[in-house]
Amino acid sequence: MTLLAQSQLQETFELNIGPQHPATHGVLRVKVIMDGEYIVKAEPVLGYIHRMHEKMGENRTWNQFWPNLGRLDYLSAIAYNHGYAGLLERAMGIEVPERAEYIRVITVELNRLQSHLLWFGAFILDLGGFTPLMYAFDEREQILDLLESVTGSRLTYCYFRFGGVYNDVDDDFITGTRAFIKRLRPQIPMYHDLVTKNVILMERLVDIGHISADMCRKYGATGPVLRGSGVNFDIRKNEPYSVYPELDFDVPVYHECDSMARYMVRMDEMEQSMRIIEQALDKMPDGPVKAEKAPKILKPPKGDYHFAVEAARGTFSMRTVSDATNTSYRMRLRSPTYSNLSLFEEASRGMLLSDALAFMGSLDLVIPEMDR
């Protein structure tokens, strides 16, 4: 602001994007100071959907906190389930049966697939293309049906339990998942033909919204945003958990640092998720899906525990301090898009309004997760 001459300052105006605006996908408000169509300063304002999930974690018993996990990031809720399950299993030293771990990986990856599909549709919608949204929803519906058949819900999953999962998968789910992968796989090249190679889309995404790896480190951005800036960092590879080390998959990394790179990372991740699901279905052993020794009432020993997972939008980690009672003494959630959004102010300076909104779409924001 100080860089602007006084006369220039008088020509700027303030624009409130949100809390209700088609581009913000939720109740995010961005206070923008505009100079014509250029953005001088964009300041995201949070707090419109704050529900104090962390505080709830401190006055509910460990088991009572489960439903909250489905209501943070409503698009990759199962990964959040995984984070919480992993946290308490690490604290209590619970051994999880192998079948349960495979089921966890399959459901988490299915969840990641539907999250990326929805992002794909919504992102192109941000750019003004309506049709890919419907195509993506058509595929996403199949995943929701599959997940509904095992978890019982379609969006706010509460499927994992300490020491396993709530419900075993049946043959219908396994054959259905295989059929779905078969169906989705040829769709991805179709999306590339329809959308990625489009001249207008290239014009909107290539070299727009540059985020350097340094900026990502400065603000703690993770997930596809970080991998689109050329940093190979994925919790599934870097701090392996569950049965991910036994599965063969790649981490897509692009070095262009622009919106297109982030777009391509997510498109490639869909293919990798499909590979993971296929391998996990093949390798899944028989056996129990819940640890038999898992106690009904949990009292983790005193200490400070931490567990991180790779959710669809980046690193989700939970930290808790236990005082050996049936509730948490302190609970802290670290959600990816809060950090991903915080770089928006710096990166959007001097951008055109339409580019800035395309850039915001490429960050893949889910508001209830950053504003817990």
Add this chain to the structure above:
Amino acid sequence: MDELIRILSYFVGIAAFLGLNLAYLGWVERKGAGHIQRRIGPKDVGPYGLLQPLADGLKLMSKQLVVPDNADRLLYMSAPVLAMVATVILFVTIPWGENLVPREFDYGLIMIFAVASAAGLSILLGGWASGNKYSLIAGTRAVSQSVAFEIPMLITAITIVMITGTMNLNEIIRSQSGMFWNWNVFALDKSILMPISFLVFFVCSMAEINRAPFDLGEAESELVAGYITEYGGMGFGLFMMAEYGNMMIGASLTTILFLGGWQCPFGLFPGPHWFLLKMYFLIWTIVWIRWTYPRTTLWGLLNLSWKYLIPFSLVNLLVTALFIKVF
């Protein structure tokens, strides 16, 4: 007396034709979009949702017109009317068939360009009078877009005037009689660049009428609904109908200038049916493009006009002049 009957039948005819078209092009667009997007589209009101436009119209008419507090009341109310008036006036020039012209002007082409600019003005007016920042941005965008795209459009039209030697729309069509290679779009003996010139004109007409992928004036994900953000009820309805009317004008003009208007491609039975067939085909193409492509940015749009379309249409003008001089 004859003149009176002529005027009356024009009013009744054009009101019926326009009313039907403006309502049902909306249905075509929604149904078409539905099928493009793997869904059904409107289906509940009447068979195949055919009564949907009627239901929508009734709903829009029964809604209260809310004028925002900081809006300029007079301009706010008159902008949609102006948009609609400009569109309806334009239909007076269109030669649907050889003897089916509401009014044959010797300068019909100029008339169309003159009045069509008022449509751009109505968007600016609506955007400015709403007293909303989104609307204002949309209004300014729409004007710079209109200005940028009117230039290549006019230059291309001048090329046609040079070839045909008249600005009378009916005469332009008559000069394209015979088989389809006599149409201006295939008139390679007049200028080798004619097919590309047709595309330039078509793209410009799409940009002129603010259709996707050039719908920057109502860019939904950026400006909520652009210049119609503050409009509800029939204010919105009139803007919507004017958009479809402009679509028809754009498609008609392209048909007249390049596709031989009411001429049959094989020289048989020319008539209004050929005109309508070509016009609806172009309208369907516009709808099809809207549901396929994402939106451009204002910068990309202006670059397209100033760096590609205007130089190209100037080159085409030069080439045509050379062809006319040499052959």
